[in-house]
Amino acid sequence: MSEKREMIKIEKLNKSFGDLHVLKDIDMEVKENDVVVLIGASGSGKSTLLRCLNFLEIKNGGKIIVEGKEIDPKKDNLNKVREQIGMVFQHFNLFPHKTVLQNVMEAPLVVKRKNRSQAEKEGKELLEKVGLAEKADVYPSKLSGGQKQRVAIARALAMKPDIMLFDEPTSALDPELVGEVLSTMKQLAREGMTMVVVTHEMGFAREVGDWVFYMHDGRIVERGEPQELFNNPKEQRTKDFLSSIL
Amino acid sequence: MPSFSHFFETFIDSYPVFFKGMLLTLQVTAVSILIAIFIGLFFAFLKISKIKVLEAIANVYIYIVRGTPLIVQIFIFYFGLSEYNISGFWSATLALAFHNGAYIAEIFRGTIQSIDKGQMEAGRSLGMTNALTMRRIILPQAFRRALPPLGNQFIIGLKDSSLAAFIGMYELFNVATTAGSNNFDSMTYLLIVAVYYLILVFLLTTIVSLMEKKLSASD
Ligand SMILES: Nc1ncnc2c1ncn2[C@@H]1O[C@H](COP(=O)(O)OP(=O)(O)O)[C@@H](O)[C@H]1O
Ligand SMILES: [Mg+2]
Numbered sequence: 115m116s117e118k119r120e121m122i123k124i125e126k127l128n129k130s131f132g133d134l135h136v137l138k139d140i141d142m143e144v145k146e147n148d149v150v151v152l153i154g155a156s157g158s159g160k161s162t163l164l165r166c167l168n169f170l171e172i173k174n175g176g177k178i179i180v181e182g183k184e185i186d187p188k189k190d191n192l193n194k195v196r197e198q199i200g201m202v203f204q205h206f207n208l209f210p211h212k213t214v215l216q217n218v219m220e221a222p223l224v225v226k227r228k229n230r231s232q233a234e235k236e237g238k239e240l241l242e243k244v245g246l247a248e249k250a251d252v253y254p255s256k257l258s259g260g261q262k263q264r265v266a267i268a269r270a271l272a273m274k275p276d277i278m279l280f281d282e283p284t285s286a287l288d289p290e291l292v293g294e295v296l297s298t299m300k301q302l303a304r305e306g307m308t309m310v311v312v313t314h315e316m317g318f319a320r321e322v323g324d325w326v327f328y329m330h331d332g333r334i335v336e337r338g339e340p341q342e343l344f345n346n347p348k349e350q351r352t353k354d355f356l357s358s359i360l
Numbered sequence: 361m362p363s364f365s366h367f368f369e370t371f372i373d374s375y376p377v378f379f380k381g382m383l384l385t386l387q388v389t390a391v392s393i394l395i396a397i398f399i400g401l402f403f404a405f406l407k408i409s410k411i412k413v414l415e416a417i418a419n420v421y422i423y424i425v426r427g428t429p430l431i432v433q434i435f436i437f438y439f440g441l442s443e444y445n446i447s448g449f450w451s452a453t454l455a456l457a458f459h460n461g462a463y464i465a466e467i468f469r470g471t472i473q474s475i476d477k478g479q480m481e482a483g484r485s486l487g488m489t490n491a492l493t494m495r496r497i498i499l500p501q502a503f504r505r506a507l508p509p510l511g512n513q514f515i516i517g518l519k520d521s522s523l524a525a526f527i528g529m530y531e532l533f534n535v536a537t538t539a540g541s542n543n544f545d546s547m548t549y550l551l552i553v554a555v556y557y558l559i560l561v562f563l564l565t566t567i568v569s570l571m572e573k574k575l576s577a578s579d
Binding site for chain 1: 488492501579
């Protein structure tokens with residue numbers, strides 16, 4: 115069996131905001147096709163970790179290696195790195211002045227400089243894929259939260275990223291809209307997308323997660339396969355957290 | 361007060377000179393506002409640059425504009441620029457641009473900063489540079505939000521252009537006062553010029569609200 119490619123590897127990652135030490139010596143590895151689920155209480159540093167991975171926040175110490183290459187924020191072109199890493203936000207962050215299709219086409223047009231007809235064709239295919247082809251020409255304000263998040267996923271996919279980061283993609287949604295977003299994400303996982311997902315949806319973690327990392331106070335205190343971590347947590351803090359949310 | 365029929369007859373008879381004055385008023389206003397928009401955008405960027413020196417430069421500019429009467433600014437431009445053979449038209453226009461630019465800078469600064477910071481992050485996460493995200497994502501939304509206060513500032517700019525009369529521009533207000541004293545009938549001509557300004561303000565308001573409508577397709 116051939117070893118799977120390492121998509122992201124981080125070593126001793128540290129991040130502070132002023133005096134606040136938010137990430138403490140994080141080690142983490144994400145292999146090709148893996149779905150890594152990050153869980154942990156609010157404020158434990160999950161978002162900051164994700165944002166360090168695509169350099170929306172710049173680490174204070176440690177190494178971040180993306181697809182085999184260590185990234186130096188001072189020297190490397192971070193925009194290029196971000197092209198490889200898609201991100202989906204809790205609050206969607208769609209561009210409200212652009213239609214659904216324009217949202218999806220924007221980055222391919224202006225970053226990859228694709229020609230318009232090609233970008234449009236690919237944009238429509240992606241909307242088809244997330245089940246929103248018929249919404250191509252409406253503005254985001256006319257969509258439900260679940261639809262917005264699926265457009266946001268299509269928009270990130272339009273850059274053909276190798277890795278997708280999801281920061282609580284369903285936390286801002288009404289309960290009845292969570293399912294449609296999760297099923298889009300499950301489909302992506304089945305297609306082999308490498309994903310790092312911050313979520314409180316334990317059903318999703320069990321079903322599609324390859325690994326679950328539990329974060330507490332800036333550290334990954336326990337990691338394991340979902341069945342193992344959920345059924346037999348070893349750390350007391352993990353047990354407490356799981357019993358608080360289940 | 362003049363009788364209505366007298367007012368009406370004078371309005372019709374004086375139409376040609378007022379029309380000329382109106383064209384000049386419109387020119388001064390339009391050109392100065394256009395320049396003021398660029399000045400405003402420039403200083404708005406200085407203010408949000410997070411670079412202390414640049415912020416300070418913008419603050420000094422805004423402070424000077426706010427702290428001195430427009431009529432003084434116009435005369436300073438007029439006497440200052442006359443050395444370089446610059447016409448009264450351009451003195452007045454540049455002074456008004458300099459003046460309105462400060463207020464427009466504050467309008468843009470406010471609306472740019474009011475755009476949710478998730479928009480910048482979304483752009484960055486797609487591989488767009490800061491500048492590209494600013495131009496493609498933030499500014500279009502900031503412009504749209506700026507439109508109502510900008511419209512207000514345009515109206516102020518239009519009315520303030522009357523001060524160009526004091527450096528000899530033969531714009532609407534100057535036409536009215538000159539014709540008024542020549543005919544020993546100032547009140548009638550002042551009422552007429554008031555009507556002209558009202559019409560122009562009405563047109564300006566209409567144009568701005570049409571633009572707002574057009575840009576609100578995404579709401
Ligand atoms: N830009 C920032 N400036 C200062 N503190 C921040 C910033 N972003 C996050 N923090 C702080 O870092 C800690 C971790 O936040 P976050 O990564 O958002 O946690 P989580 O996503 O797990 O809820 C929190 O205490 C938060 O207040
Ligand atoms: Mg978070």
